[in-house]
Amino acid sequence: MQKSALLPMGTAANAVALNEKVVVMNSDNRNLLLAVALSMAVLFGWQILVVGPEIEKESMQQQLLTEQQEKRVVADSGTPTAVGAQPKTSVTPSATSDTATAVGNEAKRILIEAPLVSGSFSLQGARIDDVVLTDYHETQTLGSENIHFLKKISSKNPFFAEFGWAVSDTELDMPGSDTLWATSGDILTPATPVTLTWDNGKGLVFTRTIAINEDYVFSFDDMITSSLDTALTVFPYGLVRRHGTPPTSGIYILHEGALGVFDETLSEEDYDDIKDADGGVSKINPEQPGGWIGFTDKYWLAAVLPDQERNYSFAFKSLNGPKDRYQVDFIDAAGMVIEPGGSVTSKSRLFAGAKKVTLLDHYTEEFGIPNFDLAIDFGWFYFLTKPFFYAINWLNGILGNFGLATMAFTVLVKLVFFPLANKSYRSMGKMRLLAPKIQSLRERYSDDRMALNKEMMALYKAEQINPAAGCLPVLLQIPVFFALYKVLFVTIEMRHAPFFGWITDLSAPDPTSIFNLFGILPYSTDFLPAFLQLGIWPILMGISMYLQMRLNPAPPDPIQAKVFQFMPLFFTFLLATFPAGLVIYWTWNNLLSMAQQWFIMKRVAQS
Numbered sequence: 106m107q108k109s110a111l112l113p114m115g116t117a118a119n120a121v122a123l124n125e126k127v128v129v130m131n132s133d134n135r136n137l138l139l140a141v142a143l144s145m146a147v148l149f150g151w152q153i154l155v156v157g158p159e160i161e162k163e164s165m166q167q168q169l170l171t172e173q174q175e176k177r178v179v180a181d182s183g184t185p186t187a188v189g190a191q192p193k194t195s196v197t198p199s200a201t202s203d204t205a206t207a208v209g210n211e212a213k214r215i216l217i218e219a220p221l222v223s224g225s226f227s228l229q230g231a232r233i234d235d236v237v238l239t240d241y242h243e244t245q246t247l248g249s250e251n252i253h254f255l256k257k258i259s260s261k262n263p264f265f266a267e268f269g270w271a272v273s274d275t276e277l278d279m280p281g282s283d284t285l286w287a288t289s290g291d292i293l294t295p296a297t298p299v300t301l302t303w304d305n306g307k308g309l310v311f312t313r314t315i316a317i318n319e320d321y322v323f324s325f326d327d328m329i330t331s332s333l334d335t336a337l338t339v340f341p342y343g344l345v346r347r348h349g350t351p352p353t354s355g356i357y358i359l360h361e362g363a364l365g366v367f368d369e370t371l372s373e374e375d376y377d378d379i380k381d382a383d384g385g386v387s388k389i390n391p392e393q394p395g396g397w398i399g400f401t402d403k404y405w406l407a408a409v410l411p412d413q414e415r416n417y418s419f420a421f422k423s424l425n426g427p428k429d430r431y432q433v434d435f436i437d438a439a440g441m442v443i444e445p446g447g448s449v450t451s452k453s454r455l456f457a458g459a460k461k462v463t464l465l466d467h468y469t470e471e472f473g474i475p476n477f478d479l480a481i482d483f484g485w486f487y488f489l490t491k492p493f494f495y496a497i498n499w500l501n502g503i504l505g506n507f508g509l510a511t512m513a514f515t516v517l518v519k520l521v522f523f524p525l526a527n528k529s530y531r532s533m534g535k536m537r538l539l540a541p542k543i544q545s546l547r548e549r550y551s552d553d554r555m556a557l558n559k560e561m562m563a564l565y566k567a568e569q570i571n572p573a574a575g576c577l578p579v580l581l582q583i584p585v586f587f588a589l590y591k592v593l594f595v596t597i598e599m600r601h602a603p604f605f606g607w608i609t610d611l612s613a614p615d616p617t618s619i620f621n622l623f624g625i626l627p628y629s630t631d632f633l634p635a636f637l638q639l640g641i642w643p644i645l646m647g648i649s650m651y652l653q654m655r656l657n658p659a660p661p662d663p664i665q666a667k668v669f670q671f672m673p674l675f676f677t678f679l680l681a682t683f684p685a686g687l688v689i690y691w692t693w694n695n696l697l698s699m700a701q702q703w704f705i706m707k708r709v710a711q712s
Contacts, residue, residue, distance in 0.1 A: 185271065185342040185420060185436035212285060215299055216292045219317050221458065224255070226293075230282040231301055231313065233323055234258055234265035236457045238405070245601055245609055254405055255457055262349040264400075266409060266455045268325045270311070271340040271436065278305040286313070295319055308333040321458025322468065330448040337443045341451035343409035344434035346424075347400055350376050354403060359595060360482050363421045363433050365398030365408075367391040369475045374421045379431055385423035390438065391416070397474055398433045399456070404597040406480045410454040411435050413473045459597050462494055482595050489588035494596055507611055508604030511593075511686055512693050518585060519697050525581070526698075531705055535570050593686040604689065608642070611686030615640025635682045642688045647677030649695035656702050 212229035217236070224235035236255035243249045256264045270279050280286070286301035293299045298316035305311070314326040331337060353361040353376075363374040368391045379387065394416045399408025411417050417435040424430040441449040454472065460481050469477040483490040493514070500510035519526070542564060550557035593599050599612040607617055607624075617623040617640040618630040630638060651673040680688050 185340075185344060185418070185434040213288075215288060215290070217317065218292055218294050220295075220319050222317065222321060223251075227258075228286045228288055228301070230258075230267065230284060231280075231286050231315070232258070232265045232267045232282065233455060233457065234263065238321075238458055241404075241459060241597075241600075252405065255407060262347075262351075264345075264347045264407070266323075266343070266345045266407060266457065268313075268327065268341070268343045268409075268453050268455075270327070270329060270451075271342055272337065274337065277307060277309065277337075280305075280311050293317055309337075320464060321456055323455040323457065325453045325455070326450065327452070328448055328450045329443060331443045332446060333443075334445050336445060338440040339443060339449065340437045340440045341411075341453065342434060342436040343411060343453045343455070344432055345399055345407050345409055345455075346430065346432045348428060348430050350429045350431075351402065358482075358484060358591070359403060361402055362400065363398070363431065364401055364480065365389070365396060365419055365421075365433065366474075366476045366479060367396045367419055368393045371476060371479045376429070376431060379421050380423045380429070382421065382423065385425075387421040389419040391419070395473070395475060396435070397477065398435055399480070400431070400433060401460070401480055401482075403595065404460055404600060405458065406456060406460050408456045408480065409433070409435060410456060410472065410474055411437075412452050413475075415439075461597055462491070462498075482591075484587070484591045486584045486588040486591070489584055490591045493588050494592045494598075497592060498598060506604065507599060507602040508608065508686060508689055511589075511611075511690050514589075515690055515694050515697065519694075519701070522581065523701075526701060527705060532570055535568060539564065539568060539570070589690060590684075590687055593684045593690075599684075599686060602686075604685065608685050608689075611689075612684050614638065614682055615642045615685045615688065617641050619644065636678050637681070639677065639681050640685075642685055642692065643677050643681045643683075646680055646688050646692040646695065647673045649692050649699070650676060653695050653699045653702070656699060656706065
């Protein structure tokens with residue numbers, strides 16, 4: 106379901122102060138305001154009642170379609186090609202069949218055992234196609250399965266990474282998906298890398314050492330030793346291939362699909378974009394060396410990371426076949442020359458795991474990977490979102506709870522905006538005191554709007570009041586709120602992070618519902634639309650907004666007054682679909698604003 110990031114009513118009174126300018130508006134402008142308000146209501150209603158269910162329906166249809174398609178997957182000619190060459194591996198479009206896949210199922214598999222990863226890979230093809238993230242579960246339910254990220258060739262929707270060499274000599278066999286490697290070990294751990302070897306019987310011996318670190322990075326050290334009498338140019342490549350279009354959240358502020366950084370610039374491709382590309386291929390040839398490319402889900406990333414000292418050609422691809430298949434890959438742009446009797450080496454890496462902010466930043470420095478943190482969709486306000494995350498993460502380290510950290514961060518934000526908020530609240534306090542005089546003028550000049558406007562402006566000038574004084578705090582808080590929304594929505598650190606009581610996941614909506622008395626009645630409310638799942642925190646937020654608006658001077662226009670009366674109710678239903686952490690922030694922000702506003706307005710009344 107699509108959601109819009111909205112401004113908290115922590116300074117809702119500012120909007121009222123701004124609306125005092127209605128005295129200089131004619132009736133057409135008031136009608137325009139009403140039309141805008143009604144349009145917003147229709148827009149949000151359409152997204153909640155129509156767009157959201159349609160997205161869920163399409164996701165279910167896609168999942169059912171994928172389940173009905175054949176389970177056995179045929180490897181194809183997805184090998185990257187270098188510019189100006191026709192590289193070849195031992196796999197051609199007709200060379201790999203269900204029989205070859207069956208052999209792969211029976212081939213020996215090397216176990217993967219690392220602190221955060223388990224799984225295996227087959228000696229046939231040496232593809233990394235079975236990665237389980239042992240630190241994360243599908244749900245918070247006791248006994249829930251771990252996240253099974255990369256998946257075997259024999260599974261319903263294969264998802265794997267592959268590295269290899271390509272050549273332009275069609276007579277030379279190169280290792281591919283049906284190659285059976287010999288091995289030096291049975292288990293891959295951070296302390297025990299595995300070395301694979303394969304002799305093509307035509308003068309080339311291939312050696313591959315696969316290692317894994319303590320987190321989610323696989324390293325591939327490849328070497329070719331030649332006994333040929335002539336020089337040979339080879340092109341190292343790496344790819345990630347995904348079978349079937351995965352279900353996505355369908356939210357426009359979150360990218361899920363293919364992405365990469367080339368020339369230190371982020372490029373993103375949705376699955377539909379890849380299929381719609383000319384010939385199903387979108388190629389990038391960066392001017393600078395290095396870069397990376399992969400597939401991202403909301404919280405997980407599979408990306409191939411080539412040697413950052415060389416130039417590569419990158420590509421987003423849609424492959425032909427019985428189902429949707431997508432591939433991202435890189436290939437050495439210039440190639441490497443093996444002299445007669447010589448050898449060449451190549452080093453590549455695969456990241457397959459959780460998109461932890463600190464971890465991606467660490468690899469940016471350790472491996473020199475440009476902008477690796479952009480795998481997390483921080484959005485337009487990146488310059489705010491990332492610092493906000495580090496501030497909240499730091500506070501969490503002190504307080505031991507991300508919910509409390511968010512509330513503490515809200516206090517810090519309030520301190521930053523304190524001078525502006527004070528000016529705004531003082532102006533609104535004076536406006537409240539002037540309310541009787543304004544009402545008297547409206548009654549006196551009810552039939553002469555020009556005269557009313559003139560007298561109102563004279564009154565404001567005499568009292569030294571600017572009705573629009575609340576604008577600046579409101580505008581400045583829009584990017585702050587949106588950046589905080591992104592922190593709560595996209596960072597995996599917030600996933601399944603508990604608060605207190607019934608809030609066990611700050612990144613998910615409040616699980617309670619007023620329609621079963623918050624769990625007292627013995628029935629579920631899952632059959633209700635998301636916006637009707639009115640939990641305790643959204644209701645508390647609505648109450649706090651209502652109380653705060655009671656402190657504000659009433660809008661002079663009756664239509665505006667009616668609109669503002671319904672705003673707390675409207676936002677209560679809207680925020681029922683938002684992450685609980687954001688609703689807690691909004692409620693807490695309202696309470697702080699009310700305390701600040703009450704104190705300032707009391708001082709204004711006494712002065």
